[in-house]
Amino acid sequence: MTTHMTQHYQSLQRMYLSAPINQLYLPEIVITEGEARIGIELREDFHHAAGAVHGSVYFKMLDDAAYFAVSSLEPELFMLTASFTTYLIRPVSSGVMRSEGRVVSRTRSQFIAESVVYDGRGRELARGSGIFVKGRPRLKDAAGYGVD
Structure with missing residues (x-):
């Protein structure tokens, strides 16, 4: 891996962590070529009225x-993100939620990526796929992004 690409991944990680929305979620992120992994610790303020994590958190992670x-x-x-399809599989209310994304197709004008969200025991909670454009x-x- 080139130094330029390593710097790019680190800059993307800084950009992600500095986004105001992430002051609420306090995520961790690791980016490599064509892949990203994100983790958050679940809290009650992510819950809907029935006591499980709200679907918006699943979507964000995916x-x-x-x-x-x-x-x-x-x-x-x-x-x-041009479009994104989300499939919620099972509820979760506590512990760690982690997502893994990977690029599955790419053309000159668009990328297709898939992602899966897991709980702390490795059970699949949700999956999704999206189309992304420049x-x-x-x-x-x-x-x-450019902050060192």
């Missing part, structure tokens, strides 16, 4: 892992 897997392969432009903003201008 989309973020797929998105950053795709972003690992695009060093210049900010990527955009946006107009340059990564170097994104908040947190």
Whole structure:
């Protein structure tokens, strides 16, 4: 792996962690070529009224892992989620939630990535897939990306 790509992965990780929404979730992230892994510790403030984690948390974990897997392969432009399909498999209310995303297809104009969310015991909680396209903003201008 080149030093340039290692720096790109580290810059993406900083960008992700500096996003204001992540002050709520306090995630951990690791990005490699065409893959991303994210983990969060579940808290009661992520629950819906029936006491389990709200579906929006599942979506965020799935989309973020797929998105950053795709972003690992695009060093210049900010990527955009064009569509994302989510399948919720089982509820969870505590412990750790981790997602793993990977790129499965790529053309000049779009990427397709899949992701899976697991609980702390390795049980599958949800899965999803999305289509991602290149946006107009340059990564170097994104908040947190260029900070060393």
